[in-house]
Each structure stands twice: as structure tokens, then as C-alpha cells.
Amino acid sequence: MTACGHDPLMIQALVDGELDAVHAAAVEAQIAACPDCAAEQTRLVALSAALRRGAVRAPERLHRRLAESLAAAQAPPPAPVVPLRRARPWAWMGGGAGLAIAACASLFIVTGVMRQDQALTNELVASHVRSLQVAHLTDVVTSDQHVVKPWFNGKLDFSPPVADLKDQGFPLVGGRLDYVDGRTVAAIVYRRGGHVINLFVWPGERAPAPEHIRATGGYDLRHWRAAGLSYWAVSDVNPADLALFETTLKARTRP
Amino acid sequence: MLASSERAWPGRASDTPLTLDDEQRPVLGAARPIAAEAARRFQALVLPHTDAAYNLALRLTRQAEAAEDVTHDALVRGLSAFDAYRGGDARAWILTIVRRRAYDWLREHRRKATLPLGVAMAGDPDDDVLAWEPHDPDQETPEQALIRKGEAAGLRALIDTLPPRLREVLVLREMEEMSYRQIAEITASPIGSVMSRLARARALVGEAWRRLQATTEGQP
Numbered sequence: 001m002t003a004c005g006h007d008p009l010m011i012q013a014l015v016d017g018e019l020d021a022v023h024a025a026a027v028e029a030q031i032a033a034c035p036d037c038a039a040e041q042t043r044l045v046a047l048s049a050a051l052r053r054g055a056v057r058a059p060e061r062l063h064r065r066l067a068e069s070l071a072a073a074q075a076p077p078p079a080p081v082v083p084l085r086r087a088r089p090w091a092w093m094g095g096g097a098g099l100a101i102a103a104c105a106s107l108f109i110v111t112g113v114m115r116q117d118q119a120l121t122n123e124l125v126a127s128h129v130r131s132l133q134v135a136h137l138t139d140v141v142t143s144d145q146h147v148v149k150p151w152f153n154g155k156l157d158f159s160p161p162v163a164d165l166k167d168q169g170f171p172l173v174g175g176r177l178d179y180v181d182g183r184t185v186a187a188i189v190y191r192r193g194g195h196v197i198n199l200f201v202w203p204g205e206r207a208p209a210p211e212h213i214r215a216t217g218g219y220d221l222r223h224w225r226a227a228g229l230s231y232w233a234v235s236d237v238n239p240a241d242l243a244l245f246e247t248t249l250k251a252r253t254r255p
Numbered sequence: 256m257l258a259s260s261e262r263a264w265p266g267r268a269s270d271t272p273l274t275l276d277d278e279q280r281p282v283l284g285a286a287r288p289i290a291a292e293a294a295r296r297f298q299a300l301v302l303p304h305t306d307a308a309y310n311l312a313l314r315l316t317r318q319a320e321a322a323e324d325v326t327h328d329a330l331v332r333g334l335s336a337f338d339a340y341r342g343g344d345a346r347a348w349i350l351t352i353v354r355r356r357a358y359d360w361l362r363e364h365r366r367k368a369t370l371p372l373g374v375a376m377a378g379d380p381d382d383d384v385l386a387w388e389p390h391d392p393d394q395e396t397p398e399q400a401l402i403r404k405g406e407a408a409g410l411r412a413l414i415d416t417l418p419p420r421l422r423e424v425l426v427l428r429e430m431e432e433m434s435y436r437q438i439a440e441i442t443a444s445p446i447g448s449v450m451s452r453l454a455r456a457r458a459l460v461g462e463a464w465r466r467l468q469a470t471t472e473g474q475p
Contacts, residue, residue: 009450012457016428018435047461051429054410058309062323066305069331070294 004036011037015044071217072122072129120181120209125219127178128198128234131187138174138189148175152186160186160201160229161253168248170197190245195237197245203229212239222246226253297334300345305330307346307431308353314426315357317415325360329353344437351441354423361419397463401471409467413460421456428453 013019014027031037140151149162155177164172173189178200185202213221220242222233235242308329313322329352333340340348397416401409414422423442427433438453439446 009454012450012454013435016435016453043461044457047457047464048429050406050410050464051414051425051460054407054414055306055310055430056313056411057306058326059319059323062309062326063305065323065327066302066330069327070298070302070334073294073331073334 004034006030006034006037008040011040012044015041015048068129068132068217072126121213121215121221123180124198124200124221124232124234125215125217127180127187127200128196128219129217131176131178131189131198132196139176140174142174143172145172148172148188151175156184156186158186158203158229160188162188163249163252165190165245165248165252168244170245170248192235192237192241192245195235195241197233197235197237197242199249200232200234201229212243214239224250226250293337294334297337301330301333301337301349304346304349308349310430311350311353311423311426312357314411314414314422315354315419316360321360321364325356326353329356332356346431347433347437347441350427350431350433354441358419397467398471401467410460410464413463413467416463417456417459421452421459424449424452425456425460 010019010023010027011031014024014031019027031041140148142148143164143166145162145164149159152160152162152175162172162175166172170190170192173191173196175186175188178185178187180200180202183202185200188199188201190197190199209223211223213223215221218236219234220237220239222231222242222245224231224246231246233242233245235245237245305326309322309326312325312329313319316322316325329349333349333352336352395403395408395412397409397412400412414425417425420442424438427438427441428435433441435446435449435453438444438449442449444452
């Protein structure tokens with residue numbers, strides 16, 4: 001209660017524009033007649049004006065970080081999938097039932113593989129984006145391939161080939177450990193102009209994947225295999241440069 | 256007349272109800288893949304409220320870095336739960352998620368502290384969160400902030416001395432200009448509580464502010 005015994009919540013509600021016309025008129029009349037209430041209203045209005053100026057804006061860094069995360073969260077355009085007929089499953093029950101079942105089963109396998117690829121693509125792009133945003137691009141920062149390669153030894157159960165392609169316009173930045181597809185992988189970082197290329201390497205053969213994938217958010221992925229290792233290059237560099245990167249690296253690391 | 260109850264506020268009958276259900280889906284690392292159309296709508300409807308989200312997160316966590324993380328987290332989470340958004344005020348929707356994330360952060364980072372007398376609210380389910388320290392020793396006092404950085408910084412430091420429950424209503428009303436009903440929805444509180452907390456927050460900040468101005472007047 002204010003000193004005058006009037007309800008301060010009503011004055012507050014008037015200042016906040018929360019009263020309908022009838023109540024507003026009543027409170028205004030009360031304020032006009034009561035100096036204490038008038039003083040309270042003045043104080044509230046002044047405080048509101050001051051507090052409004054205290055709001056802060058989000059830093060530019062946060063806007064950038066959000067834009068990157070949202071881009072990474074977007075799914076690439078759905079891969080073309082042969083639609084499965086589900087409306088009348090009994091329709092093909094007849095002589096060719098066995099054949100049809102086999103055909104359907106293989107379709108499930110194909111779509112399953114595609115879905116797996118998509119999940120891996122998303123994971124790789126997210127990893128690439130994360131490496132750019134949390135200042136965790138490299139664990140070992142050096143352009144010397146003879147430092148990067150031994151650094152991985154002992155940290156991985158395989159030995160990723162490391163080459164400095166500086167003379168080809170892809171200087172080596174360094175390397176780090178990353179976690180993709182349920183295992184620890186080598187991430188070797190190269191640069192092309194202002195763009196970063198993350199090359200993820202791990203042993204093993206997955207189901208065949210397309211060589212080139214265009215992910216949303218402007219990221220390109222190239223995939224190849226050599227000497228029992230899977231390679232995934234991820235970057236926002238232009239696709240031609242990424243293809244050049246692949247050929248250059250393959251030529252340089254050929255056993 | 257005026258009732259501090261949960262009943263609808265007189266004269267505000269035409270308010271559209273807010274839909275605030277945000278699915279508590281765990282988000283590990285990056286969000287799960289989102290359809291391009293949903294992402295586009297999210298960018299148009301929710302992303303413009305990043306400033307409001309950060310402003311609330313900063314006042315609740317009182318730390319710039321934590322506020323960035325909370326805001327980022329809340330928006331990524333909001334995107335992955337965007338199919339649960341059923342229209343209504345997008346700003347209120349995202350601020351609800353931001354507030355929850357900020358309270359999670361406060362719970363994770365609460366320090367042992369005692370409640371100052373007179374501001375504890377008995378029976379509050381978030382009593383643990385309310386065990387805040389009025390002055391973070393790492394932060395400037397309101398007086399230092401006022402003298403060094405000016406009026407707005409001084410006021411922010413003053414708001415930060417309030418308990419989170421009072422801080423949030425003040426931020427939502429005075430800085431984001433939300434209605435009582437919206438604040439009630441965002442903070443999951445009855446409108447009556449919103450009004451009394453708002454009055455209490457304003458009385459505390461207003462009085463401290465006038466005192467602070469009086470003591471620093473005449474100083475260079």
C-alpha cells in the first residue's frame with residue numbers, strides 16, 4: 001500500500017497499459033486527487049524509461065555462431081528414394097510374391113544406406129562447423145607434416161597420411177582428433193585462401209557412398225578411399241577447388 | 256476490480272493463448288536434421304528475437320559468456336522443437352525456452368549462498384535457484400558500474416542484485432515490453448504473482464537507484 005492507502009498495483013497496471021478504459025479512468029481520477037499516487041506514478045514512469053535503456057543487444061559473435069549452427073542443422077535435400085507401395089500390400093500376393101518380397105527387402109536396404117549416408121554427411125558438416133566456431137580447429141598447429149603425422153601416432157590406431165600441399169595452394173594448418181560415426185578419427189586441416197578444409201580420415205570401408213555431396217549451408221563433401229582408409233573432405237570452398245584438393249592429395253600421398 | 260488471482264485480467268479478454276510446449280528432446284552436439292522449410296520459418300519468426308533472448312539470458316546468468324551459450328543452446332533447441340510451435344507470439348515462445356535453459360544453467364552453477372532476508376519466497380519450487388548471491392564478486396558493484404560506464408550499466412548492475420524471480424519479470428516488462436499475461440506464461444506463474452513481483456522489483460530497484468544517484472551526484 002502507498003502512504004495514502006491506495007493500491008499501488010493499480011497505479012502500476014495503469015502505467016503498464018494493462019487496464020481497460022473503465023478501470024484506467026477510475027485510477028486516473030484517483031491519481032488526480034491524491035498527491036501520493038501521483039508521485040508514485042511519476043516514479044514508475046521515470047524508472048521504466050531508464051530501465052528501457054538498459055537492454056543489451058546480442059554480440060555479433062553470437063549471431064554468427066547461430067547462423068552456422070542453424071545451417072548445420074538443416075538436412076541436405078532428400079535423396080531420391082523409390083516410393084514403397086503401402087496402400088494395398090495384398091495386391092501383389094500371387095505368383096510373384098516371393099520376388100516382390102525380395103525386391104522390397106532390397107529397397108529397404110538401399111534406402112537404409114541412403115539414410116546412413118545422410119546422417120554421416122550431417123555429422124561431418126556439423127564437425128566441420130564446430131571446428132570453426134569453438135577455436136578448436138587444431139590440437140597441433142603447424143604447417144610441418146613431419147610434426148603432424150607423429151602427433152597422431154599413439155593417439156590413433158591407424159596412421160593417416162599427412163602432406164603439405166602449400167606449393168599447390170593448400171597449406172597445411174594442423175591436425176586434431178575428432179569423433180565421427182562412433183569412433184575417433186583424424187581431422188587434418190588445410191586452408192585454401194580464407195577457407196578451411198577439414199579432411200577426416202579413418203580406417204574401414206563403409207557402404208559405397210557418392211563421391212561428391214552438396215550439403216545445405218554451402219558445404220561440399222568429397223569422399224574417396226585409398227589403402228584401407230576412408231577420406232572425407234569438408235569445406236565451403238568452391239566445388240572445383242575441393243575436387244582439385246582431392247586429386248592433389250591423392251597424387252601426393254600415393255604409396 | 257483488481258484481483259491478484261489466476262483469473263483472466265479484466266479488459267484483456269481478446270488475448271490469444273500462447274502455446275509454449277517445447278519438447279524436451281536431448282540435443283547432442285548439433286541439432287538433428289531439419290527440413291529446409293521449417294528452418295526458413297524459424298529464421299523468419301524466431302531468429303529476429305535473438306537480441307531479446309540474449310538480453311534475458313544475460314540478466315539471468317549475469318555472465319556474458321554463459322548468456323551466449325544459453326541463448327545459442329535455447330535457439331538450437333527451439334529449432335529442433337519447432338514443430339511443437341503452434342503459432343502465437345514467437346518471442347514469448349523462444350523466451351520461455353531461454354528462461355528454462357538459463358535456470359538449468361543457474362542450477363548447474365549455483366554457488367553456496369544464503370538468502371538475504373526479506374526476499375526469499377517461501378514454497379517456491381525453484382528455491383534452490385534462488386540461492387543467488389546479490390553481488391557476484393567478479394562483477395562491478397552498481398556504484399562502480401554507474402561511475403565507470405554510465406546510467407544504463409549502473410541500472411543493469413542494480414537489476415542483477417535482485418533474485419532471479421524478480422529480475423526476470425522486470426526484464427520482460429521493462430525491456431521486452433511483454434504484457435502481464437505473456438510474462439505469466441513465460442515464467443509459469445499466476446498473473447497475480449507477476450504483478451506483485453513486478454511491484455517489488457520496481458520498488459527495490461527504484462529506491463536503490465534514487466539512493467545511488469544521490470550518493471554519486473557531484474562526483475566526477
